[in-house]
Amino acid sequence: MKSMYLIPVLCTLNLVGILCIFADQKEGDTKAKTKPIAVTIESLGYDPKKLDIHVGDSVVWTNKSRTTHSATSDDDGKAFDTGDIKPDKSSEPEKFEKEGEFKYHCNVHGKAMSGIISVMPAEK
Numbered sequence: 085m086k087s088m089y090l091i092p093v094l095c096t097l098n099l100v101g102i103l104c105i106f107a108d109q110k111e112g113d114t115k116a117k118t119k120p121i122a123v124t125i126e127s128l129g130y131d132p133k134k135l136d137i138h139v140g141d142s143v144v145w146t147n148k149s150r151t152t153h154s155a156t157s158d159d160d161g162k163a164f165d166t167g168d169i170k171p172d173k174s175s176e177p178e179k180f181e182k183e184g185e186f187k188y189h190c191n192v193h194g195k196a197m198s199g200i201i202s203v204m205p206a207e208k
């Protein structure tokens with residue numbers, strides 16, 4: 085009797101497994117297209133200090149220094165604000181939807197620690 089119940093369960097598990105594989109592939113594809121651009125934070129600076137990107141690109145800041153930093157736009161974080169990024173951690177991706185030059189600084193260390201994201205029209 086037990087095996088009668090087991091068969092539908094196994095079939096369902098199989099199906100779920102297959103669907104997961106398809107979902108993974110799909111997700112992998114879109115991720116590859118919108119791969120975030122990396123900015124590294126080292127001691128008291130951003131590398132690169134000036135980053136050229138295109139509309140629709142995302143940027144992730146990774147903190148390789150030993151203290152907490154942020155990347156906060158100079159308009160008090162209205163355009164973007166990563167919040168605190170702890171040592172060895174990365175920010176959430178910040179997506180840039182508008183053209184322009186976005187100056188930013190570190191909320192912890194002030195404008196002595198600053199960078200620029202230059203957003204150009206989307207690539208054709």
Ligand SMILES: [Cu+2]
Pocket residue numbers: 128152153154190191192193194197
């Ligand atoms: Cu800082």
